[in-house]
Amino acid sequence: MLENSTYSVKWPKVIGNTKRYRASFGLKSFMEGEHLIVFKGKAFSHEDYIPRPVVVKSMRYFCGNKDDFEMYKLCNEQTRILAIHFNKLSATFSSKKMQSTFKLRFVVAAVTQIDTRSTLALGKKFKKDEYVAFEEKLEGKFTTFIDKRGETLDRNKCCLILEAFSHFSFVVSGENFVICGLKGVYREDKSDFILTNPTIHSREGKFGQKDKRDPGIRDVTKNHTCNKFCQMFMKKPSTFDNGTSEI
Numbered sequence: 219m220l221e222n223s224t225y226s227v228k229w230p231k232v233i234g235n236t237k238r239y240r241a242s243f244g245l246k247s248f249m250e251g252e253h254l255i256v257f258k259g260k261a262f263s264h265e266d267y268i269p270r271p272v273v274v275k276s277m278r279y280f281c282g283n284k285d286d287f288e289m290y291k292l293c294n295e296q297t298r299i300l301a302i303h304f305n306k307l308s309a310t311f312s313s314k315k316m317q318s319t320f321k322l323r324f325v326v327a328a329v330t331q332i333d334t335r336s337t338l339a340l341g342k343k344f345k346k347d348e349y350v351a352f353e354e355k356l357e358g359k360f361t362t363f364i365d366k367r368g369e370t371l372d373r374n375k376c377c378l379i380l381e382a383f384s385h386f387s388f389v390v391s392g393e394n395f396v397i398c399g400l401k402g403v404y405r406e407d408k409s410d411f412i413l414t415n416p417t418i419h420s421r422e423g424k425f426g427q428k429d430k431r432d433p434g435i436r437d438v439t440k441n442h443t444c445n446k447f448c449q450m451f452m453k454k455p456s457t458f459d460n461g462t463s464e465i
């Protein structure tokens with residue numbers, strides 16, 4: 219056998235979708251991050267004729283367990299829900315001709331376990347029942363727009379909306395957490411971002427190993443510079459920008 223494959227799991231790629239998918243993926247990773255290795259694969263369902271392209275993510279240095287990937291999913295979900303709220307607000311601004319028609323969307327991850335393993339000894343050796351996550355494969359140039367310390371790495375003007383989203387997360391959480399580590403693809407023709415695997419720094423450290431608690435929040439607030447979108451989304455003063463309000 220030349221591929222690894224997972225058990226099937228419900229993957230609500232779209233709201234209301236209750237189909238179960240299993241993913242098959244090759245032996246060679248195409249991206250290696252600080253914590254994760256990423257493989258290209260396909261997700262199959264009995265109810266779909268055509269398999270869906272996905273990426274399968276596993277822990278890079280150890281055998282991932284359920285908690286690791288439930289945390290991964292939680293960070294994506296927390297951020298996805300805020301992004302929906304953010305987009306709705308953005309739409310009300312654009313209807314008032316106040317610019318900002320950018321949309322943000324975070325992918326939905328499915329958490330499952332390795333079922334069958336390749337018999338070829340190449341790349342990562344998966345353990346039987348090792349936990350992994352799969353999610354839609356993003357088409358386009360994968361870019362880290364804002365890093366885990368809140369620094370904007372891609373100086374494209376469209377990143378201003380992501381900086382505002384980071385600030386927005388801090389305000390709507392009552393300054394309990396801040397979202398950063400915003401990466402994925404930007405589709406210029408649709409003016410939207412499809413994003414994955416954000417970092418959340420929280421006061422209580424409840425978002426996994428990437429959550430650097432107060433020092434993480436301090437870094438992000440220090441590295442942030444408010445822009446015109448921040449002013450649109452946040453109508454009340456905030457303690458971003460190192461304790462001084464620019465709003």
Ligand SMILES: [Zn+2]
Nearest residue numbers: 385444445448
């Ligand atoms: Zn701001």
